Amino acid sequence: MNFLIKILNDEKYIKYFLIAPLILLLLFILGFPSIYDLVFSFFKVELGSLDNVQYNGIKNFTEVFNDSEFWSSVEFSFKFTVTAVLLEIILGLSIALFFFSYLKKFKWLISFMLLPMMTAPALMGIMFRLLLNDFVGVIPQYLSILGFPGITFLTREHVYKTLIIIDIIQWTPFVFILVFAGLQTISKDIIEASKIDGANAFQRFESIILPTITPILVTAGFFRFIDTFRIFDKIYVLTGGGPGNYTTSISIYIYKMAFSYGNIGKSIAASLFLLLFSLIPLYISLKFIIRKDLD
C-alpha cells in the first residue's frame, strides 16, 4: 500500500497509471479480437460450425488473392475513395474559404451545415432510397419540373455518380469544419500586412493560407480515405452491391463472405488485406505531417 502511494506520488509513473485503464480497455476491445482474427485467418472456419475449425495454412489468403471478385471490390473501393475524397476536400476547402467571414459572423449557421455528418450512413442510404424513387421521390419530381425528366439515378449508367454525390453531401461538412477551424488560426495581422504589400487574393491563398491549412487538409484527407475505403452502409442499403457486383465495396465483399457464404476464415483474410491497404495512406500522411512539423 505504501509502495502504491509512493508510486502514485511519483511524476515519473503517474502517467502510466492514468492511461492504464484505457490501454486495458483497448487491449480487450481491439487487441484480443485482432489476435484472435489473425490466428483464425489460418484456419478453415465456417459460420455454421464454429467449434469445428481446421488448420489450413495460408489457403484463406491465397483464395482471397486469387479471387477476381475481391480485386474487383478493391478496385471499386479505391476508385470510389479517391474520387469522393478529392471532391470533398476541394468542396470543403472552397466552402470554408468563400463563406469564412460570413460564417464567423453567423456561427449558428455552421450547426445546420454539419447536419448531414450527424446522420447515420445507413439512414442516409434509406433517405436517398426514398428521395430518388422514380415515382414518389422528391428529387426526380423537381428535376422533371426543371426540364430534366426521366433521370434514373440508380441504374448502372448513373449509380456510381449517385453514390459519390451522396457521400459528398454527407462528408464535405467534415472537411469544411476542420478547414474552418484552421483558417481561424491564421493571424489577421499577417493577412493585413500581405494586403498592404500588394498581394492579391490568389497570392495570399498560395503563400499564407495554403501552407497553414495543408496539414489539416492532409489529416482530413487521411481520415476520409480510411472511412470511405471501408464504406458499407450507404451502398448496401441502396444497391446491395449490385447490379451484379458493380458497386460491391471491399467491406460488402467481406460481409457477404462472412454472413452469406459463411466462410469466416476467408472473410478474416480479406479484412487483413483491408488493414494492410489502410496502412499505406497512414504511412504517407504521417510522413508528410512529421516532415511538415520538422520544417
Added chain:
Amino acid sequence: MRKNYKIVLLAVLLLFVFSFLVQGQETEVTMLYWPGPESEAMQKVVDHYNDTQGKEDGIQVEMLQFSRQGFFDKQQTALSAKTKSFDIAFPPTYILGRLAPNLEPIEPYFEKNGALDNLDIYFDSTLEAMSYNDQLYALPTDVSFHLTFYRKDLLNELINNDEWTKKYGEITEEYLGEKLQPKEAENWTWDDYVGYSLFFTKSINNESPTRYGTVLQLKNLIFNVMIWDDVLFSYGGKIVENNKSALNSPAAEKALDIYMKIINNNATPPSSINYEFAEANQAVSSGQSASTINYVAAYSSLTSQEESPQVYDKIGRASVPAGSEGNKVHIHNLGVGLNKHSDKKDEASQFLIYLATKEAMQSYYDNGGLPPVEGVIDEYYAQNIDKYGFSEYIGKETVPILEEMAKYLSETWSNQTGSKEALEKADEAINKLLAE
C-alpha cells in the same frame, strides 16, 4: 436498533428464498423472435398460453427480440456460439441447412408426447420447407409466397373493349410472335403476363393509362431470385439435382427470356435494377405500373385506402402465371425450432406442441400472422400453397447459391452480360459451392 437490523435482514433473506421457490415451480422458456407484426401476433398467443395451458404445463414463455436488421446473422452467430440465452429459435427456410447443426429435430418430441398428428394441420409443402435431410427442424409460423397483383379495372377494360383487344393482339403479335387474346389473370401464362405488361406500357402503347405495364424486382438480392424461380420452376427448371447444379438449362434460358422481354422493352421502370419489395409496391400504388409479382404481404398495403389511395379498390390478385409445367410458386417460411444447446428442450417442445394446434394458429392468424394451416389461412392463399407451392434446394449452401444467382442474374438483367454467359457462370459457381 441492532434487533431491528436483524429483523430486516431476516425478512430480506426470506423474500429472496421465497422468490427462488416461486420461480422453481415454473420453467421459463425463452423464444427468439424478430420485431414486427409477426412478434405482435405471437405475443398474443404466448400470453394466452401463459395464462392457460402454460400454468398446467408449469411453463412460462418469454419472447426475446433481436433487431430486424441483421437478425438472421445474429441468430446464426449466437447458435454457432452454443448460446443458451434462448430455447426456441426462429429459423427461416433458406438458412435451415446452415442452422440445422445447432437445431434439434422436433418430430421425436412430438412423438414422445403422442402429438405427431398435430403436424397434419400444416400443408405438406410448408413442412418440407422446414425439413433438412428428411428431418423436420421447425414448425412453420409464417408462410411467404408470391402472387400476381394487377389492375382489375384495366384488365376488365382490356377484355371488354374491342379496340383495346385488337391493339393487344397487334402488340403481342409484334413483340411475342403470336396474336394473343386477353384473359382473366387467374388463367395467365407467362406470355399473357408479358403481353399485358407490354400493352400497358406507354412507350409501346401511347394510349396506356399507366407508364409501365409491370414492375420487376431486379436488385441484387436473394428474395428477388426467389421470384424469378417461379418462372424457372414453371418451365420445369431446377437449381440443384443430385448434388450438382442443374441451373443452366433450356428452362432457365426461357425464364430469363421472359424477364429480358419485359426489361428490354421498358415495360418495367429502368430503375427496377435496384428495386425490391417496397419499390415494387410504390410503383403500383402510385398508379404508374399496372402490375407486379410480389410477396403476398404486399396485398394488404396495395388494398389499403390509407397507403394506396389511388388504386386500393382496383387491385386484383391472381396466382403467378403458368409455364409449360403449370403454375409454380416459391414457398418459404419463418418458423420456430428447438435450440440444440438449450437445457429446456422438453419444456420448450411443450410450447411447440401447443403452437401446432388450430386454436393457437387461428389466434396467430387473427392477430396478423400468416400460418400455413388449412381452415385458418385465407382460402385463396391455401389453394396456392397447396397446389403450386415448391421449395428450392434446402441445404447448407442455399444462401450462397442464391447469392451467386442474384449476382449473375442481376448482371444479365442490367445487360452487363448475356443470359447464356450468366447461366454458365452461375452454374460453375454453384458446382464450386456444392463441392466444398
